[in-house]
Amino acid sequence: MTPAPGSAPASGRAGSPPAGPSADPLDFAEIRRGVEDVLRCFLDERVRDLPHPKARPLVEHLRTLMGSGGKRFRPILCVVGWHAAGGSGTPRELLHLAAAIETFHSAAMIHDDIIDRSATRRGHPSAHHALRAQCTAPPGSDTSTWFGAGAALVLGDLALSWSDQLLYRGRLDIAQLRATHPLLDTLRSEALIGCYIELLATGRHTDDLDTPVEINRLKSAKYTIERPLHLGAVLAGADPAVLDTCTAYGIPLGQAFQLRDDILGVFGDTAATGKPALDDLREGKPTLLLAIAQSRAAPDQRERLRRLVGDPLLDDAGAATVREILTATGARQEVEDLIESHRLRAVAALDERTLPGAAVTALRQMAETVTRRDA
């Protein structure tokens, strides 16, 4: 195993920068714990320094959300990216960068749940539902519902703001800041604009296959896989070739990640996903799965899909009908095949270039995890 060319660290600071490629396998559970420790300390401090005591339930909700598991794909990939570019260990600045990405993700989840009217997140009430309890108006009233949405909007804004503060707290040097900050901005802009493109397409019942692929590219491929890898890599001073490999691996894997999500959103087990199985269908989420089904459907199937998908009152019987059509048209199998071919393409990208062995092992493992999960 040879070190990746150009993997010299951006920082020359003692202690943190890598000396060479890492040899030990990367322990995802340990990375997760490291990032969670940073987040816990940061949020404890936020509670302590609150500008007004009445805002405490807001931050407590964020603490619960951020402490309630989650798969932490993005922070883990950030650390893997660092190792891919020759970094070693998990220095303070890396864990803070990873925690910044995860904090932005919390903001995005809180705001997404408002837009999607999702009542549940990770098996708990979503922010705009939970925060209704802080309102003195009767539960179920318009005032209470509106209050919950407003409070969750503010909480998402706080989390978005704090994602920057976490990066800053990592005490990156100016070269590291110059390398990471514009890229963190890009990650956020791409994710947000992906969310808008999805909103534009929601409930449109189209067999246009390009739009879901475009949405997945921004909201999943770039946001979930490629950019977190890039961020860790540029922190370690990666050269463009390493970033290209991250892209060649990240874009197909991110597409596969989202396709698995879409399948789980319709066929998944609620107990495992923590998300009601009807949400995606009721919302009319513009997935590739549905677009393929539309394009393959017979006229009567197409008509039934149009009637059922996007119906906010869709019941279990209706959802079962949609599942039957998705299976009967072969759309489900086509998506499963796409997931596998994307995964293979991602893994093949790792063979074209010699990255440090620990990073390659971690990237292979991650490719399994994101495509074959049940939650």
Added chain:
Amino acid sequence: MTPAPGSAPASGRAGSPPAGPSADPLDFAEIRRGVEDVLRCFLDERVRDLPHPKARPLVEHLRTLMGSGGKRFRPILCVVGWHAAGGSGTPRELLHLAAAIETFHSAAMIHDDIIDRSATRRGHPSAHHALRAQCTAPPGSDTSTWFGAGAALVLGDLALSWSDQLLYRGRLDIAQLRATHPLLDTLRSEALIGCYIELLATGRHTDDLDTPVEINRLKSAKYTIERPLHLGAVLAGADPAVLDTCTAYGIPLGQAFQLRDDILGVFGDTAATGKPALDDLREGKPTLLLAIAQSRAAPDQRERLRRLVGDPLLDDAGAATVREILTATGARQEVEDLIESHRLRAVAALDERTLPGAAVTALRQMAETVTRRDA
């Protein structure tokens, strides 16, 4: 005129740092133009580098909002703070810091208008109204309304994200970043938490005078006056005594600023404010003006206020009745007296310390402007 002690710049970079106190009077119009140039270039670039062409109407709306005037109190005060701490000129990093504050303000306005259900901002449709035009669902339908709110939510998130990117683009050195970044974070957290405290109190019909004062402290005094001054001042390496003067001036002036806003919200001329005169009353905004009226009102007046304020269908006749009660109880005059006493207290703070003359002149002028405006 002697230079403020401790006004040495944080930066030793050639070109930008101050040599001594500024002598020429500060030209607010010129500051405004400088900040607007930075914003225009930044937004042009955002449009050019959009991750997806369909997102263009989002950024175009932001460009229209940010280009449509606005009083630019916060960026101007940021520049005044720089001069108060002995800075000179308007170097690149200062204008970018000021533009970062203004960009956050745009995010806050866009999200505030969603929460307040305001249809208008600066005489134009608010973001969540304007962006409905991008939805293919029939205008006036639930889908179109929900789409507008979701699109505005995303746009506010983009603007919030970009406020950091503007700071970064100013090419501050590491000492300047260490001085300003945590304070920008504080400004944002205080403003957002103030917004939440206001949401908690909205429509409560209380004669509690403390809550509006607390809301005004966070949402206006700190956010609009004190923190922008502090940000400019710390960029120039201000010592704690300069920051204390900014606080002693900023907190009372900010209270006065908000009280003027509350009066304009009820008694103002829509043509000048760009905001329908019924919005604050229909929303039941928890102002000190209304709390004082509640505390002074006779039982029948109190009953009428409870019935009318917060009624989303309030008409002109109802608003006229509220205005009569606010005047008859003496609440309006009491608020006018408070504005004047706060203004005097702010200006008096300037006499207790020798700040550079140009800054003092600007601060006196600003005290007039924010308290005696009609828009």
